[in-house]
Amino acid sequence: MELFDNIAFGFSVALTPTTLLYCFIGVTFGTFIGVLPGIGPLATIGLLLPITFHLSPIEGIVMLAGIYYGALYGGSTTAILLNLPGTAASVVVALDGHPMAKAGRPGPPLVMTTLVSFVAACFAIVIIAAFAPPLARFALRFGSPEYFSLMIMGLLGAAALVHGSLLKGLAMVVLGLLLGMIGLDLTTGIERFTFGSVHLADGLSFVVVIIGLFGLAEVLNNLAMGSARPNVAQRIGWRELIPNREDLKTSVMPTVRGSALGSALGVLPGAGAAIASFAAYAVEKRVSKHPERFGKGAMEGVTAPEAANNAAAQCSFIPTLSIGIPGDAVMALMLGAMMIHGLVPGPGIIENHPDFFWGLVASFWIGNLLLLILNLPLVGIWVRMLRTPYHLLYPTILTFIAIGVYSLHRSTFDVLLVTGLGVAGYLFIRLRAEAAPLLLGLVLGPLLEQNLRRSMLLSRGDPMIFVERPISLAFLLLGALIILVVATPAIKGWWADRFGRAARVGGPTSGPG
Amino acid sequence: MRLSRLASGLAAVAVAGALGIGSANADYPTQSITLVVPFGAGGTNDIIGRILAEPLGERLGQSIVIDNRPGAGGRVGTLHASQQAPDGYTLTMSSSGTNAIGKLVHPDIDYEPLEDFTYIGLIAETPYVLAVRDDSEFESLDQLIETAEERPGELNFGTAGVGSATHLAAELFLDLAEVDMVHIPYDGSGPASAALLGGEVDFIFSSFPGVISHVQSGEARLLGVGTLERVPQVPDVPTMDEQGLEGYEATLWISIAGPAGIPDEIVEKLYAEITDIVENDEDTRNRFVENGAAPLTSERPEDVIDLVQQTMDRWGPIVERTVD
Missing domain, CATH: 3.40.190.10 (Periplasmic binding protein-like II)
Known part of the structure; x- marks a missing residue:
């Protein structure tokens, strides 16, 4: 009952005209920022932070939060249409979303991702409202060994991202791990693979890698294909714009699974949200009865990661608000913004500033609703945009990529980097090597290494620490299970090949037939 | 006829130009000033910079634009600032981390703390x-x-x-x-x-x-x-020095600096305004304290360079011993 009171109270705070206005500004900005490559929520929030000094705390934070989760709505748009993920989190959506667009059905994935994001947000908001403090405290029990085991499990799940040759996929994961080593190593203070360049001291910028390997490579590939490029420009009637019954039916369970997974991972500071969409994709492929559809346009491969994404984004507020630990750079900015307004995040925030906390939670729901209303009609516009002749479209894309990447750090180095990565990405496409596993390796590598070395320091070199701690042990066992599940069909097949034939023929074979 | 017109025209331009050069310094600033913050928005350096920028901009009559350039622990932004024109229109937040310890830990960075900067004045310490x-x-x-x-x-x-x-x-x-x-x-x-x-x-x-x-x-x-004096926000917490670790001093000091070669008149003007704000503007001082920093000023602009040297001397041996 108290929960309802609190939520009602929150709505009374969030529905004031000014707060509503800033929420709307935030989500609108966020959507368009999400669509543009390169410039993302981090840079935008940084730019708009000073404006919030002159606003009341709730207005300011509501606007910034709107930018954050609004960007996810926009990010999946370009991921689906152009294979150019607008935000890091939208990469996985492109895996199945873009093939659908190329096959002449751009509308359904766009509509479904919007709907699914809203549903996931509702789910996450309930979680936040009911369980924020205990969840935050649980998240604190995740230490270095637990994170390590979680990352291991994530890496093993990478096998699910691979559609073609498993060997090539694994090679790409390893390449990603290696690329993740570039930069300052925090356990020794040594710069690795930076060749003295201060621009590489922080490692390869994740956003730049995505734009290069996915977006730019796709442009290059399309240009190279020339007239062989599949034509999306036919008349797209109303029917093709909206999802059909089949789409909706197949999306129910993935949305539920994705939301649950995203919420769980989003609560973990640092690691969680980054792998939420990858994990959701892997789970869907694992439980699907027809996993071979993935990579060619399976709706579950679009809806589950999108749900996980949005749920994780909302839930990453939990550690920030409840214990004052930011989960990533954007949350750190939010934390700073709150501190400037005199709001001290921590266990006391719900008691000391109930209007702020509940108002913010209510604004999440309002913001997501606004995004739903805003984005659905836009689908038609985005799809029309796709019909632009490619010789007009691709220079625009290139311009946006260049500007977007430059705007990240005001550095021409990044533009050179994205160009190099684009060429590399094109080579990967020609070699039929997939970029998604590389990305996973790039994300997980540094986290894996840091947590491994910290765990070893804590245990003074004893590897049993991963097994002695229950949560960590659980993840490792799950990982072993994944290997088993993946390997079973292969082992069965090998077994049948070797022994099945002999058994059937009834003795050592002697010649064909 | 035409030649004398041309000549008088050129003369007028030359005179105006000469006057212009002379008055550029006296009228400083005539356009907005960029304050480079080598860290992300919302961090300590950023907040302190923004708190100072408001009153400083008002006093100088020009807006101060914050330019966040995070990366490599502050080295990216600091390097960028050191390469700008020394006309007083690009300043940077230089701190013990970026301009002293940073160079010690990463000696191959392309700037020299003692040569490539004009230090203007201290503003805070934490x-x-x-x-x-x-x-x-x-x-x-x-x-x-x-x-x-x-x-x-x-x-x-x-x-x-x-x-x-x-x-x-x-x-x-x-x-x-x-x-x-x-x-x-x-x-x-x-x-x-x-x-x-x-x-x-x-x-x-x-x-x-x-x-x-x-x-x-x-x-x-x-x-x-780690300061030598107790901190106003937590007056009950003793300093390390008090508790038996004599001479322990580990602080983050923050100052305003610019690329090397800024004309003295501009430095003096900035120093005067900045120090006045930090010492006397109650609002700024309170906001510093709220965000965990103590206002601190230097007696002259040159004191900051001495501080840079001191910081490098104090931490040099430890860096050598612990960081490869």
């Missing part, structure tokens, strides 16, 4: 502190040191990473207290604080603003601060 969880067994620094002596190599402490200022502050502590504890490096002060609250380490060294919210909410306690 200590590095030792923090424990609220329910920790350690009630005082003495108790911590005693326990460490009884159980060498058993206690764990966290910092923001090898080569970070928090790491160096911790090493200094281990030196002066003559104890042996294991360093667990984290990826910045956020994860280090998380590790502290989660109980993974026994205590952490952190910048004061990094833990201020946890101290205020009661989840963490400070056992000692």
